[in-house]
Amino acid sequence: NESPWKNNRRFFSPSPSEIRLKAKREMSGKNYSIGLYYYFCYLISKVFRLRF
Numbered sequence: 001n002e003s004p005w006k007n008n009r010r011f012f013s014p015s016p017s018e019i020r021l022k023a024k025r026e027m028s029g030k031n032y033s034i035g036l037y038y039y040f041c042y043l044i045s046k047v048f049r050l051r052f
Helices: 015-028 032-051
Strands: none
Touching: 015 032
16 A cells, blocks of 8 residues: 555655645644644655755
8 A cells, every 4th residue: 555645756746835735725624633744744845855
């Protein structure tokens, strides 16, 4: 069962802006834990993008 977040090229398949949009959508839908999870994924992807 392959995770949609991972592919063989990049650790994060969706772009950071897509992740942030998904996080905002989840937050507005009162799914705060899911929204925070996506937002952390967004932050981590930005950090890795800068680092490598």
